[in-house]
Amino acid sequence: xxxxxxxxxxxxxxxxxxxxxxxxxxxxxxxxxxxxxxxxxxxxxxxxxxxxxxxxxxxxxxxxxxxxxxxxxxxxxxxxxxxxxxxxxxxxxxxxxxxxxxxxxxxxxxxx
Amino acid sequence: xxxxxxxxxxxxxxxxxxxxxxxxxxxxxxxxxxxxxxxxxxxxxxxxxxxxxxxxxxxxxxxxxxxxxxxxxxxxxxxxxxxxxxxxxxxxxxxxxxxxxxxxxxxxxxxxxx
Numbered sequence: 001x002x003x004x005x006x007x008x009x010x011x012x013x014x015x016x017x018x019x020x021x022x023x024x025x026x027x028x029x030x031x032x033x034x035x036x037x038x039x040x041x042x043x044x045x046x047x048x049x050x051x052x053x054x055x056x057x058x059x060x061x062x063x064x065x066x067x068x069x070x071x072x073x074x075x076x077x078x079x080x081x082x083x084x085x086x087x088x089x090x091x092x093x094x095x096x097x098x099x100x101x102x103x104x105x106x107x108x109x110x111x112x
Numbered sequence: 113x114x115x116x117x118x119x120x121x122x123x124x125x126x127x128x129x130x131x132x133x134x135x136x137x138x139x140x141x142x143x144x145x146x147x148x149x150x151x152x153x154x155x156x157x158x159x160x161x162x163x164x165x166x167x168x169x170x171x172x173x174x175x176x177x178x179x180x181x182x183x184x185x186x187x188x189x190x191x192x193x194x195x196x197x198x199x200x201x202x203x204x205x206x207x208x209x210x211x212x213x214x215x216x217x218x219x220x221x222x223x224x225x226x
Contacts, residue, residue: 035214035215037217042219043200043202043219043220043222044217044218044219044220045155045202045204045215045217046217047214047215047216050214091154091155098160098162098168100145100157100160100215102147102154102155102156103154104152104153104154105152105153105154
């Protein structure tokens with residue numbers, strides 16, 4: 001069965017520093033998608049970035065990039081130049097057809 | 113403005129009562145989803161629907177029911193059979209139900225059952 005692991009329950013980072021949130025997954029499927037979502041304290045889920053398993057390039061969206069290492073089954077989120085508004089929960093999500101699995105999340109705190 | 117609406121934001125019910133949470137989208141999305149989130153946890157899939165009049169159970173469907181009579185609407189009923197219904201419920205939709213499409217989420221409904 002597929003599994004998503006986020007090993008960092010909480011992180012504290014100084015404003016303007018880069019931060020890497022870890023995500024590893026376990027699957028035998030050849031085709032799948034990986035997402036990162038942000039959940040601020042208000043509760044809504046905000047899509048950040050997507051990586052398809054066959055994509056050759058690592059995905060980037062503004063300050064967000066995904067360090068995708070398929071052989072190691074890792075999909076780490078990198079946030080460059082962190083801002084106070086980046087403080088939130090971050091979820092890594094595995095998706096294939098009708099299977100959607102959320103990791104337990106990492107709570108990121110940005111310090112002024 | 114296109115988006116997903118969930119109402120109400122906070123809902124209180126007494127134990128033993130069924131309660132229905134609404135979810136409406138005007139994004140013309142085919143697929144809709146219901147998730148449950150417990151404090152400090154990720155989301156768990158309750159039910160999903162890829163087309164009108166069809167839906168499938170997710171990982172934790174017991175004690176819940178859904179309907180999909182219209183493309184825009186996917187209400188979730190939390191029945192009295194759900195042993196621990198107090199949670200945050202999120203509805204989402206996507207263009208299609210395969211792995212490459214991001215999901216758009218509603219603001220959520222926080223249900224408290226006492």
